[in-house]
Amino acid sequence: MSRVLARVSALLAAVLLLSLPPAQLPRAEAAALDPFTGYLMAHFTGESANGEQIYLAHSRDGLTWRDLNNGGPVLLSTLGTRGVRDPSLVRSPAGDRYWIVATDLRIASGTSWSDAANRGSTSLVVWESRDLVNWSAPWLINVAGAIPGAGNAWAPEAIYNQATGDYVVYWATNSARNGVTKHRIWYVRTTDFRTFTTPQLYIERPGGQGIIDTQIVEVANSVGGYRYYRASADGHITIEASNSVLGSWTTLGNLSHLGISNGTGGGNVVEGPMWAQFNGRDEWALWLDQYATGRGYLPITSTNLGSVNNFRTRADYNMGASRKRHGSILNLTAAEESAVLGRWGASTPVNRIQSYTHQDRYVRHANFDVRIDPNVSPAQDAQFRVVPGLAGGAGYVSFESVNYPGYYLRHYAFDFVLAANDGSPVFAADATFRQVAGLGNAAWSSFQSYNYPDRYIRHYNYLLRLDPISDAQGRNDATYRLTS
Structure with a gap:
């Protein structure tokens, strides 16, 4: 009789588990990923007819890049504005699921920047994959729709927050608040990139100064004294640090000593900061899009992110054939790299x-x-x-x-x-x-x-x-x- 009860209990438990929505399934502890061997960059190329779509590039050393898919787009948005910019690549902690989250914007359709910023899409475009090769159809998440007077939702990023067991999706929205209309960074939390919490204000700069293009990198062993570092375009390229994604952040400084700014400080005017750690060592690259001169991405590197004075400019890099605009970089395991190159790496005659x-x-x-x-x-x-x-x-x-x-x-x-x-x-x-x-x-x-x-x-x-x-x-x- 006890064995019958045990079997019934096990059966009921299995039925209950299968009846839960995917987002509510108990999360397995994130297994340590295999060693990383390469890098994958998701990006767009510009305002050409097909430039505002998802492109991929690959690197072995983190500095020399090769366009994949013969330089053509890999994913096309068929929703919203039918164009995407600023893609963010996201991996689950277990390494068994991936997402791309991108801005729903197509300037090439004739949209003006004023219309895009003030009367644009308040949604983000999302794709999902189990293997980095086969991707779902895209869907829209209206993350900024609940922000009063929201004019847009730009430059999204996402990071898994171990403190809460879900993902923090953050982006820039232009809206009026306390009598001032400007871009601020907002965030929502999600487990599945389909349902999400009410948007909350994340970062606001004083006065009329807007902020956009924020990206966070996690440093697991806290090199430099902090677990998380973020770079933001806010007139300068401001570097901040924290031990909590949603906690308080400490300003470390900006890159003006390198002659780099987001406009306020003059010099080399850049945007779209993009972090990547070099495989197998405590060294990081912060890629900066030199949009003002059209020269594309430039890397500056550091072995200690705890001080902006540790960054140095690099000249030993090659971005490949296409101009790469605001995107993100994912470190690849050997299995992931093999799958990606097997699908898009061959050069067709x-x-x-x-x-x-x-x-x-x-x-x-x-x-x-x-x-x-x-x-x-x-x-x-x-x-x-x-x-x-x-x-x-x-x-x-x-x-x-x-x-x-x-x-x-x-x-x-x-x-x-x-x-x-x-x-x-x-x-x-x-x-x-x-x-x-x-x-x-x-x-x-x-x-x-x-x-x-x-x-x-x-x-x-x-x-x-x-x-x-x-x-x-x-x-x-x-x-x-x-x-x-």
Whole structure:
């Protein structure tokens, strides 16, 4: 009888556990992560048509960076403003879940900075992953909606707070308070990045001085005397320290002695401070975006964060091919690094698409229209990466532009254009083709539409179209060869 009761009790306990929402499941003690071997940076690139999306870069040494995914965006926001900036990479304490939290903002759509700051989105965009490779669809969290007169929600960050067993999400909102309208840092707490507490004021500077772009780094062994350090853009780049995420903070100073400020102090005017610890040693880099001069990120480093006088500028770094704007850096274990590089690290060869009937002509984009031309200049207008199809399975391909990463050949009303991937199923289908034996010459190739399988890519009067093929001329015009 006692064994029956024991089994019933165990069964009831299991049912109760499974019935709890994921956020309420008992948290396993965070196991020590494997040694870190590399670094992953999430960032955006600027106000170009597809620049305000999620890009990734990788580094082995923390100073030399290589663009992943052939320099194209990895994640696209299809919500809110349909653009994201200032992404923050977050890892759970157990290392079994990851989030990206980003500003919902797309200046490239024509939004002015005044509108964005005063009448912009009060939501943040969030993605979730179990492996840093497969990411959920994005969702919005309206963190600033409860702040009276909130004009925006910018530059979010998140940090796990062991004192409370949840995450502190903090960001800048422009709003009126005590008769002064300016940016202040607010925070909410969350366990799942879906539900959150009422926003609370986190950091406010005196008078009319605003503050934005705050990022906190945790120093587990309290090098310099504190467990947490934060850098903020508030006219200067101010460095503060604390032993509690939500406790009181001590101001250590700023970087004016290095000729660096956020505008108030002149010199090299920067924003977007981004922390990273070097793997295997007590040394940290604080990356600063030299936005005023357009020179991109600059690292300053320290082996003791307890005094701003310990920072020094570095020249031995390389940011890779793209300009990297305000983001965050995650130290990677060997398993994480292998997964990330396996998905986005390979460099896809560059091809040209040669016409069979006019073999001196190649497919090229010109003002985002698509045609075949000889002697293409600049040469990159006729260069594409043949990547796995955005839709479909094996045998399907898509054509990504080399000089416009994230832009693909797609048909629109059966005409061809070069367009930015908007992440929609319609775009994916319109930009996907099955590579088959050439209709005009089996040693070449033809490209059959994924969503209109009775139609093929062909040129007509040198312009690319998607047509049904019914005669010998059509078969020849729908035949191409991929060349280097």
